[in-house]
Amino acid sequence: MNGAESLLRSLVASGVEVCFGNPGTSEMHFVAALDAVDGMRPVLGLFEGVVTGAADGYGRMAGKPAATLLHLGPGLANGLANLHNARRASSPVVNIVGDHAASHSRYESPLTSDIKGFARPVSQWIHSSASALTVGADAARAVQASLEGPGQIATLILPADTAWSQADSVAAPLPRPSLAPVNEDTIAHVASLVQGGVRTAILLRGDALHERGLRAAGKIAAKTGARLLSDTFAPRLQRGAGRVPVERLPYFAEQVVDFLAGTELIVMVGAQAPVSFFAYPDKPSWLTPEGCRLAVLSHPHEDGTGALEALAEALGAQDAIAGLSVRKSFERPAIGPLTAESIMRSVARHLPEHAIITEESGLAMAYYGLTESAAPHDFLTLSGGAIGSAMAVSIGAGIACPDRKVVNLLGDGGAMYTVQSLWTQARENIDVVNVIYANRGYKILNNELKRVGASQDGARAASMFDLQDPSLDWVALARGMGVEAVSVASGEDFDAAFASAMQRRGPMLIEALI
């Protein structure tokens, strides 16, 4: 057994089942070991942003890490933006990054680079294996590190000689870290605050937005009248019919200010106090209303769901939950041009039970509320703000949950960032429908240009937001990568195309011309 095989067997022993990768020469022994070891599914991405974004989506849905396999510093570099998103999502991810053999790295060969330097801004744990004899133990520790707190990015650097030298063992899995319990004093303190008759909002993040946490939060809300909120960009929220509804914080600072006006207490469950996404001249970044009290029920590394259940008990809030979301039957959209609203009505109308929606579009966000009345589903957003995520996240979500339909709602600008994802969707036969909001521009930026107070009426600035000249042909792009596609321009055509897509399996793309 060489080091690569020891590493791979140790990952499998620690429960890692999927490896998204794009290997090069320095990772060849790891690749060869894939056939010697059972239990690891390799998934090729044609660009590393696909690889790391898929690992993010897998981590969000599986609650355990996938491995990535990346080629030296530049391969890692190509995956950094989606690792930034994964870090913000608290997704567990284990990166395996090949490195030159120790005897080679003293030379300045073309691909030599500062791998740790690339890894540092996105990784909570970094280690470079020193020997084939310890690489298995390093892998077990990387998996454990990825599961600390709510989830972390662990980067294990694998020098080529560590992979090809003789190893002697497979590492046993290390204990899975559990979230720290919230102490009773904190529960009692927060209970006293929310019973004080003040206008309260409970801001939830992480596991607290999954069904169990939501049910506890719903009981608290029913008892105290508190509003339940989620971040604008929650990594994973369970919602739809039968679930406890949660209000999503709006995107723009002034909208959040209006939204929170009058709030006297914000209780944070794994969340931080609201701040704006960007700074704007003469607008606030800090969005907690003046005089509003902030209370932490749980920090991100603590058990927010358990704390909500304890709080509900402390409040005597054990009754049935009022106001669960109710499934609504949506009318067929009116005949006419396609709009962002009619798209979301069709999505809500046809969404199957337990679908997974991935969202990366300002236009989809604008009609988010409509899917509250759809069948129960998981909703995944652009947690770190780096566009180019959803295309790849949809792959990982689909692999983690092969029996659930994935609906990927995204703008044309962001979709181009990791457009290579379509090929992996085709190869792995991911059950995903990509809805491209094809408005042929970075439309949010036209808006932002005005909002930051930059005057603009010139052609050069406009050219930086405009995806026309030439227009992208999404049907051709999808077919070029083996994915079936249709283009629609009316509400009724979209509705028919989306309904039909829900009835079939496998990847599909709908170019929604709006």
Place this chain on the structure above:
Amino acid sequence: MNGAESLLRSLVASGVEVCFGNPGTSEMHFVAALDAVDGMRPVLGLFEGVVTGAADGYGRMAGKPAATLLHLGPGLANGLANLHNARRASSPVVNIVGDHAASHSRYESPLTSDIKGFARPVSQWIHSSASALTVGADAARAVQASLEGPGQIATLILPADTAWSQADSVAAPLPRPSLAPVNEDTIAHVASLVQGGVRTAILLRGDALHERGLRAAGKIAAKTGARLLSDTFAPRLQRGAGRVPVERLPYFAEQVVDFLAGTELIVMVGAQAPVSFFAYPDKPSWLTPEGCRLAVLSHPHEDGTGALEALAEALGAQDAIAGLSVRKSFERPAIGPLTAESIMRSVARHLPEHAIITEESGLAMAYYGLTESAAPHDFLTLSGGAIGSAMAVSIGAGIACPDRKVVNLLGDGGAMYTVQSLWTQARENIDVVNVIYANRGYKILNNELKRVGASQDGARAASMFDLQDPSLDWVALARGMGVEAVSVASGEDFDAAFASAMQRRGPMLIEALI
């Protein structure tokens, strides 16, 4: 005038004419200033790897920097791999990376990241502007820093408030740094070595591979019998008919060992001693033959061209140069299946004068020698080994040299990395012909798997190198981004398609099925 306009006017005053970019909210004032300031051409890329790769190509051909405009840490992160390549090419590049306003960066908003951390592994110069009042001077210094040594990566971080606050001046350009002259003792020392009757190779890099340096090197070779060599991956080499021929170091370690066998002296001109690209078990990384002497004529920051001319003079090597490359008339390829050799014969046969070839394909490399007998041209390679370069480099080369045809020879695997380049080629009407070696696999890795001694006969490993299932349709991909394309599978069809492509202007793609 705000800080963004001061920055832009200062860049223009320092000679920067092109800005490749993909901006976001934090860069809006810079974008707005594009219409207020004359002299800066904005070029949009749909992914930041396109942006930074284009800046690399521009820098190699223009000999001065383009600016890039990147959105925060993740935007920079997406461009890092091609900045790694640009750094290895010693290309001058000035990155402008937007940052949150100072008042905002104390909060952990989703896009907050360690921008300097991302920049450090690829940048020789990094600075974050502290005020709108100094941002113009910062820009002038960034341009100067990019031109130090043979060329550097300078990264200027621009907090949004620095862009939107009031500024008061435009910075004058700073003196352009010149390469340091090589001292006379060194020239005399190297002259004495090469006159010693030893078997000598002169290894050239940087400006020494441009026409003036080559002519001096050619005189030295004619006088002394020295071989003239270039690195395997020279950033820019001028070659073809009428030029001094230079032998390219082979790619694989054992090939280099054979190639250099018997060499008693290697004179390095801006180059380092040969090392292998990757390490392999039981193969050497250090490739200088045992007992061979190494002499430095010039370091990369020194004037290698001037040193070659001084050395020629010291040797009395002022005669005409023997052995210039001669243009050969190539036959029409024989009828039959397309091969890598027949592709290169057609390229050599039809290449117009002063074309620019960008290369990122092992198959193109294998027949590199054929174009030695083509019309004079510039040859640009994958200097840093991070695939996904040539697609984007071709854009920058085309913008730097609008009257020259660009021929982009690349593998399908690498082409997918920055496939979004095709859209920018179309929008900017770059005069480029992309030849995709469509062998539907990372074929070099099958080879590397054997070379590293990893046994492999399994389906999982094979799946990581195989781009079939589904096959990419390059004609559809190109058309999806507005680029005309054809697919050819025979030598005669390729020859006809390539000949026809040489007669037209604008971007074009030929899928070469081999």
